[in-house]
Amino acid sequence: MKFSFPFRKKKKDTLPKSSLPKIKTKTIPGAKSLKLTEALKRFECPQITFIGESFPVFLKKGSACNFTDVDGNRYLDLTSAFGVASLGHCHPTILQAIKKQSAEMIHGMGDVHPNEVKVMLAQKLSEITPGNLNQTIFSSTGAEAVETALKTAVMHTKKTGVIAFEGAYHGLGYGALQVTHREDFKKPFLKQLGGFSYFAPFPDTKIHGNKATQVSMKAVQSLVKKARRSKHPVGAILIEPIQGRGGVMVSPPDFLKALREFCDKEHLVLIADEVFTGFGRTGSMFAIDKSGVVPDLMCLGKGMGGGFPISACIGSTRVMYSWGTSTGDAIHTSTFLGNPLGSAVALAVIKEIEEQKLTDRSKNLGDFFRKELWKLKEKYPLIADIRGAGLMIGMEFSEIFYGAKTKKFIPATDKARRFIAEALKHGIILLSSGPGHNIISITPPLIISEKEISHCVGVFDKILKTL
Numbered sequence: 144m145k146f147s148f149p150f151r152k153k154k155k156d157t158l159p160k161s162s163l164p165k166i167k168t169k170t171i172p173g174a175k176s177l178k179l180t181e182a183l184k185r186f187e188c189p190q191i192t193f194i195g196e197s198f199p200v201f202l203k204k205g206s207a208c209n210f211t212d213v214d215g216n217r218y219l220d221l222t223s224a225f226g227v228a229s230l231g232h233c234h235p236t237i238l239q240a241i242k243k244q245s246a247e248m249i250h251g252m253g254d255v256h257p258n259e260v261k262v263m264l265a266q267k268l269s270e271i272t273p274g275n276l277n278q279t280i281f282s283s284t285g286a287e288a289v290e291t292a293l294k295t296a297v298m299h300t301k302k303t304g305v306i307a308f309e310g311a312y313h314g315l316g317y318g319a320l321q322v323t324h325r326e327d328f329k330k331p332f333l334k335q336l337g338g339f340s341y342f343a344p345f346p347d348t349k350i351h352g353n354k355a356t357q358v359s360m361k362a363v364q365s366l367v368k369k370a371r372r373s374k375h376p377v378g379a380i381l382i383e384p385i386q387g388r389g390g391v392m393v394s395p396p397d398f399l400k401a402l403r404e405f406c407d408k409e410h411l412v413l414i415a416d417e418v419f420t421g422f423g424r425t426g427s428m429f430a431i432d433k434s435g436v437v438p439d440l441m442c443l444g445k446g447m448g449g450g451f452p453i454s455a456c457i458g459s460t461r462v463m464y465s466w467g468t469s470t471g472d473a474i475h476t477s478t479f480l481g482n483p484l485g486s487a488v489a490l491a492v493i494k495e496i497e498e499q500k501l502t503d504r505s506k507n508l509g510d511f512f513r514k515e516l517w518k519l520k521e522k523y524p525l526i527a528d529i530r531g532a533g534l535m536i537g538m539e540f541s542e543i544f545y546g547a548k549t550k551k552f553i554p555a556t557d558k559a560r561r562f563i564a565e566a567l568k569h570g571i572i573l574l575s576s577g578p579g580h581n582i583i584s585i586t587p588p589l590i591i592s593e594k595e596i597s598h599c600v601g602v603f604d605k606i607l608k609t610l
């Protein structure tokens with residue numbers, strides 16, 4: 144007897160396709176980029192764009208994982224342009240959402256006569272964020288979302304001190320700058336900054352192994368104790384579950400749990416900054432999801448708008464109600480709050496992440512990418528570590544010195560810089576991170592394919608041979 148199996152239709156892969164890099168010009172940057180550099184030098188403040196031997200190229204078009212520059216060179220973007228373009232560049236769903244919404248209304252009256260799309264987005268955020276996070280304050284940039292969280296925590300606890308972590312990056316507005324760790328960002332403004340932040344060591348399993356959580360928690364406890372009788376007693380703890388610009392530092396799940404328990408015991412507000420790690424970047428919708436911890440406030444931005452500047456701070460009703468009810472003028476708001484175009488784009492982004500299961504894709508392709516990089520690590524001692532989660536990957540270039548009991552990692556900053564410049568010449572766009580600028584930060588669009596990853600690893604191999 145013959146059995147016939149029902150024909151199973153293969154699910155159509157509707158992800159936008161990218162192409163491998165193609166460099167047409169003899170040098171990078173090409174002639175048109177060099178000409179634009181001259182104009183930029185005249186008309187942009189010199190502090191803004193780094194101009195070096197092979198930097199910058201001027202980007203003209205974005206499509207899926209590709210950028211094309213003004214000279215017609217095609218690149219693979221392994222950065223998602225600062226972790227933003229998670230769906231790739233100019234995703235058709237985003238274009239459609241922009242077309243539809245812009246035909247109706249581009250800008251509304253945020254906190255006075257709100258728009259419908261803002262409500263839909265706030266509701267969607269409450270559905271996809273963990274636990275009881277269900278009330279949102281919208282804004283435009285990540286730094287604003289962080290500052291909203293800092294203010295909300297003060298409203299709730301009436302305490303003005305905040306513990307952040309060494310290596311932390313939360314943005315550069317005056318409030319966010321205060322809780323950002325890097326001294327060079329703060330130095331010229333120190334006299335203007337309020338002094339309400341304290342820094343504890345981020346748990347580093349590479350140095351402290353399974354004692355990392357203990358070491359950091361001890362410091363957190365001691366800071367809270369010391370600050371008790373100061374001008375700024377601690378009211379909140381702010382953490383990136385995975386530090387992005389700090390060098391792709393992954394906090395152990397038991398650390399997030401310990402922080403949660405400590406905050407509950409001390410009545411502190413726990414703020415998770417998921418501006419970089421949110422929306423599937425790390426293989427789950429939010430990086431904190433894996434720990435099972437529910438923060439009191441969560442900061443969102445970057446990937447949420449797929450390229451449109453929109454951000455949010457979402458919190459529990461209990462904490463958000465500490466603001467009280469508006470009596471006319473909201474004491475915390477902004478002109479573009481809950482912008483309808485941004486809200487429509489964010490809704491489209493979330494729908495696409497869910498429908499295309501991009502969080503799973505991020506996890507699987509991230510694992511694949513890291514596995515391939517580990518093979519390079521075996522060949523090249525310059526690679527001191529490969530880490531990350533999902534498609535948020537750090538490849539550390541350091542020299543390791545072994546002491547009697549400890550290991551010391553000396554950043555190979557110059558080699559990281561040369562690696563990134565060479566990669567650009569091969570058509571791969573990368574960024575560095577970490578205080579020593581020695582972590583090659585890899586955060587491609589979540590739609591990247593295995594073929595594109597393998598191509599990049601092949602190029603990395605070629606470059607590493609020459610360093």
Ligand SMILES: Cc1ncc(COP(=O)(O)O)c(C=O)c1O
Binds near residue numbers: 289315387420
């Ligand atoms: C974790 C984190 N928080 C906040 C910010 C600040 O975001 P924005 O540059 O949009 O102000 C960043 C930016 O890189 C970030 O990585």
